[in-house]
Amino acid sequence: MHSKNHLLFFAFSLLVVFLFLADLAWGSVAIPAKDIFSVLCGQQSSSIYTEIIVNFRLPKAITAILAGASLSVAGLMMQTLFRNPLADPYILGVSSGASLGTALVVMASGFLPFSFVGNGWALIISAIVGAALVLLIVLFVSFRVNDIVSLLIVGIMFGTIAAALVSIIQNFSNPDAIKLFLMWTFGSLSAVTWNYLQILLPVVLVGIGIAFFLQKRLDGLLLGENYARGLGIPISQTRSLIILATGLLAGGITAFTGPIAFVGVAVPHIARGIFQTSSHKILLPACMLVGAALLMICDIITQIPDYTLPVNTISALFGAPVIIWIILRRK
Amino acid sequence: MSVLSTQHLSIGYRRKGTANVIQHDLNLKLESGKLVGLIGPNGSGKTTLLRTIAGLLKPIDGNILIDDKEFLLLSQREKALNVSFVLTEKVDIPNADVFDMVSFGRFPYNNWRGNLSKQDRTKVFQALQMVRMEKMMHRYINELSDGERQRVMIAKALAQDTPIILLDEPTAHLDVPNRVGIMLLLHKLAHTTGKMILLSTHELDLALQAADLIWLMSENGGIECGVPEDLVFSGSFNRTFASDYYFFNEANGNFSLNYPLTGKVSVSGNKMRVYWTLRALARAGYEAVENAPLKIEVTDSAWILNQKEIFSVAEMLDELNNLNGNTSL
Numbered sequence: 001m002h003s004k005n006h007l008l009f010f011a012f013s014l015l016v017v018f019l020f021l022a023d024l025a026w027g028s029v030a031i032p033a034k035d036i037f038s039v040l041c042g043q044q045s046s047s048i049y050t051e052i053i054v055n056f057r058l059p060k061a062i063t064a065i066l067a068g069a070s071l072s073v074a075g076l077m078m079q080t081l082f083r084n085p086l087a088d089p090y091i092l093g094v095s096s097g098a099s100l101g102t103a104l105v106v107m108a109s110g111f112l113p114f115s116f117v118g119n120g121w122a123l124i125i126s127a128i129v130g131a132a133l134v135l136l137i138v139l140f141v142s143f144r145v146n147d148i149v150s151l152l153i154v155g156i157m158f159g160t161i162a163a164a165l166v167s168i169i170q171n172f173s174n175p176d177a178i179k180l181f182l183m184w185t186f187g188s189l190s191a192v193t194w195n196y197l198q199i200l201l202p203v204v205l206v207g208i209g210i211a212f213f214l215q216k217r218l219d220g221l222l223l224g225e226n227y228a229r230g231l232g233i234p235i236s237q238t239r240s241l242i243i244l245a246t247g248l249l250a251g252g253i254t255a256f257t258g259p260i261a262f263v264g265v266a267v268p269h270i271a272r273g274i275f276q277t278s279s280h281k282i283l284l285p286a287c288m289l290v291g292a293a294l295l296m297i298c299d300i301i302t303q304i305p306d307y308t309l310p311v312n313t314i315s316a317l318f319g320a321p322v323i324i325w326i327i328l329r330r331k
Numbered sequence: 332m333s334v335l336s337t338q339h340l341s342i343g344y345r346r347k348g349t350a351n352v353i354q355h356d357l358n359l360k361l362e363s364g365k366l367v368g369l370i371g372p373n374g375s376g377k378t379t380l381l382r383t384i385a386g387l388l389k390p391i392d393g394n395i396l397i398d399d400k401e402f403l404l405l406s407q408r409e410k411a412l413n414v415s416f417v418l419t420e421k422v423d424i425p426n427a428d429v430f431d432m433v434s435f436g437r438f439p440y441n442n443w444r445g446n447l448s449k450q451d452r453t454k455v456f457q458a459l460q461m462v463r464m465e466k467m468m469h470r471y472i473n474e475l476s477d478g479e480r481q482r483v484m485i486a487k488a489l490a491q492d493t494p495i496i497l498l499d500e501p502t503a504h505l506d507v508p509n510r511v512g513i514m515l516l517l518h519k520l521a522h523t524t525g526k527m528i529l530l531s532t533h534e535l536d537l538a539l540q541a542a543d544l545i546w547l548m549s550e551n552g553g554i555e556c557g558v559p560e561d562l563v564f565s566g567s568f569n570r571t572f573a574s575d576y577y578f579f580n581e582a583n584g585n586f587s588l589n590y591p592l593t594g595k596v597s598v599s600g601n602k603m604r605v606y607w608t609l610r611a612l613a614r615a616g617y618e619a620v621e622n623a624p625l626k627i628e629v630t631d632s633a634w635i636l637n638q639k640e641i642f643s644v645a646e647m648l649d650e651l652n653n654l655n656g657n658t659s660l
Contacts, residue, residue: 216445220438222424226387231438231491232411278426281444 005282008275012289016065019296023061024053027303056190063192063200064299065292067257068267070204070249072291073211075264076271076283078135080218081242082142085326086152088265089250092138093158094131098254099185100162101130106181107173120199120256127255128203132247134158139243184258186310189299192256200256207248208288210241215280218242222278260295261312262319267291269322294318333398333494335361335384335527340393342376342383350391353379357393357554359546361529363494366521368538368559369531371548372572377531378419380548381497384529386410397495411439415491417484417498423473430468432483433458436490458489461524462516478509485516489524496520498530502537510534514541536584539563547571592618594655600629608634611644617651625654 024036031049039053071089078087078094089095105126141154170178184191192200211218217238220228229235250264271286272278295311298318302309341355353376361367369377382388384395386402395402397413405413415436424432436458437451447455459465462482467475475483481501488496501517502510514534518541521528529546532538538545539559547555547562549571555562562568568579572586580587583606594617598605608629609619627647628635634647637654641647 213443216438216441216443219445220435222427223422223435224420226418226420227422227435229387229407230385230411230414230416231435232406232408233438234407272426276426278424279431279445 005275005277009285009289012286012293016289016292016296019293019300020061020065023064023296023300024057026300027052027057028308055194059192059194059197060190060299061296062197063189063257064295066200066204067189067253067260068263068291068293068295069288070207070253070291071260071264071295072267072271072287073208073284074246074249075266076268076280076287077211077214077218077242077246078264079268080221080280081139081239082151083221083224084142084151085269086265086323088262089131089246089254090259090261090264091152091323092155093134093162094138094246094250095254095259096159096162097130097132097134098127098251099130099259100165101126101128101251102184102255103166103169103181104130106184107169107177120196124199124203124252124255128247128251130162131251131254132243134162135243135246139239186258186312189257189295189311190308191258196256200252203248203252207245207252208284210245210248211284214238214241214245215284218280219278257311259312261316262322263291263295263315266319266322267294269326270294333363333527334396335402335495336396337384338394338396340383340395341391342379342388343391344379345389345391352391354548354553355392359554359556361495361527363527364521364525365527365543366518366541367527367529367544367546368542369529369546369548370533370535370538371554372550375548375550377548378499381416381499381529381531384495385414385416385497408439411491411493413493414495414497415488415493416496417481417488417501419499419503421480422484425473427472428469429459429464429472429475429483429486430455432472433468433486433490436487436492439491454492455486455490458486461489461520462486478505478512481505481509481513482516485513485520489520493526495527495529498528500531500533502532502534510537514538517541535568535579535586539584587613590614590616592616594618594625594651595620595623596625596627596651597621597623598627598629600627601631604629604631608644608647611648612651615648615651625651627651 021033021036025031025033029052031053035046035049036053039050075088078089078092079085081087102123105122138151138155138158142151170181217233220231220233221238225235253260267287267290268283271283271290274290275282275286277283295315298311298314301314302311337357337359340357340359341352342357343350343352343354369380371377379388383390390403402410402413433455434447434451437447437455438445441447441451456465459468462485464479464482464486467479472480472483485498485501498517502513505513514537517528517530520526521543542559544556545559545562547567555567563581563584572579575589577586577588590613592613596612596617596619598608598612598619608627612619632642634641636647636650639650641650
């Protein structure tokens with residue numbers, strides 16, 4: 001049974017590496033594999049290829065890996081915490097909270113005496129705070145309403161409230177800031193530059209580190225809170241750490257890429273299906289690999305010649321049917 | 332030999348600053364190797380007491396001691412080393428098999444990654460053997476019957492290796508063979524492993540047979556403790572479950588319905604058949620008394636009523652009604 005998992009992990013690692021190279025090669029300018037390797041190895045190659053790969057496609061591909069892994073791990077933790085198969089940062093309004101935080105920074109900076117825009121830290125911190133805040137409220141609500149669909153509706157309502165607040169802020173903002181923000185809401189992996197990656201990477205690593213630290217406690221939470229407590233798991237501390245980690249992962253990614261829909265809800269289900277387990281020791285790395293692969297596939301699809309589609313639309317095409325399938329299967 | 336004791340324990344729920352006390356000043360004692368049945372009407376606080384001793388609910392007042400340690404001051408993990416429990420909530424984990432589920436019991440012992448050591452595996456397997464589920468250890472949880480599932484949850488508690496095991500209505504939702512099976516299993520476990528096992532139940536007759544001690548909770552009159560038979564003799568059951576509609580039948584350890592008894596009849600004969608005859612007569616509204624004008628002689632195969640031999644209870648009741656109709660004319 002364990003060797004089967006090793007094999008699966010090996011296969012998915014290979015897939016991720018392959019997709020990473022494909023993501024570098026594919027785009028409006030096709031770059032031959034030979035040139036990709038020479039650029040990656042630091043050898044002299046065409047300066048245009050070097051420019052495209054190093055400054056554009058490489059950070060974008062790395063962002064796709066980080067975003068896919070982070071959103072999937074965040075989704076997995078939320079599904080375990082809420083004991084709800086439909087929990088995910090996007091659906092439960094956590095991404096909307098991050099949007100609101102971002103909107104405040106991007107558009108309200110016009111009123112402030114100093115400029116925030118372009119300051120990656122301000123962006124990411126406000127998005128993380130916004131994400132964690134919504135997560136706290138939803139968690140509080142989930143103690144009162146316990147059925148899946150009600151919680152879903154509550155999450156959508158939070159999204160609506162956040163969107164309304166964002167609209168109000170937009171009304172008072174200058175057109176340049178609004179344009180910047182609208183671009184952000186489409187969700188784009190290519191907006192993340194090397195400068196932003198320097199901020200995003202440590203934030204994501206801390207979030208994923210916390211998730212791995214919690215793997216046994218997450219398993220315990222599958223039994224429900226009472227049984228978990230009976231096994232010696234400190235519940236409130238664990239819950240706070242999950243919210244912190246989810247805030248870092250979902251908030252951090254959303255701050256720079258914009259909201260990316262449905263990856264967080266779909267990937268944990270795919271990982272459970274493939275690896276046939278509920279153990280977080282296996283599911284956490286599995287979600288990272290599957291999530292990274294899925295988002296790179298989405299990114300490759302968006303790069304159709306002459307057009308660049310928002311990655312959000314492609315991920316929604318993948319993810320939304322998964323949700324319908326989950327709801328149908330529960331009946 | 333461990334002992335769990337409560338000192339002036341008040342249990343209940345706190346809501347918006349005010350305490351809703353369900354039971355107060357409880358001084359209870361639970362000893363090793365004993366199966367204790369917690370019995371009482373709905374609302375008397377059985378679940379509340381179990382949740383309080385489990386550490387899931389803070390007491391309103393008072394102390395819980397395990398030997399001489401104050402239970403409430405222990406850390407979450409230390410509590411998990413002392414008390415394990417089986418709750419009424421149903422646990423469903425996709426893709427988890429029986430072995431995985433019982434392995435959860437080793438959480439307080441294994442490392443932060445949850446890896447099982449050789450000793451952990453042995454304990455899990457022993458727990459599975461104790462509940463006779465070792466042959467099904469690779470079955471998925473959601474494929475099990477309710478009775479098997481309950482055995483797995485008990486095995487999980489056993490794998491946790493605590494001196495105290497609490498069970499909240501472990502026989503609810505089970506059919507009769509499973510109910511009896513679980514009770515017998517718990518009785519045997521208490522005696523062979525030396526654990527203290529406290530279970531709440533509504534199965535009065537089963538609890539009276541299997542439990543070494545009964546904690547009888549009444550709705551606000553505290554808890555009476557004793558060997559089941561002593562509580563029967565002292566009339567405690569009838570006091571606790573006092574009602575106009577039924578009474579605790581000390582002859583058989585069951586609740587009997589209070590029928591309006593209008594007729595009188597004398598019954599004698601084969602003992603086992605007399606017992607069932609009396610039940611039928613009570614339902615039909617007849618009280619059994621000595622020397623009534625109507626007499627029924629119960630033989631090994633028939634009933635003799637008014638010198639007539641009758642071969643079924645239905646005909647006997649018809650005949651009785653006819654006679655009674657005649658006599659009342």
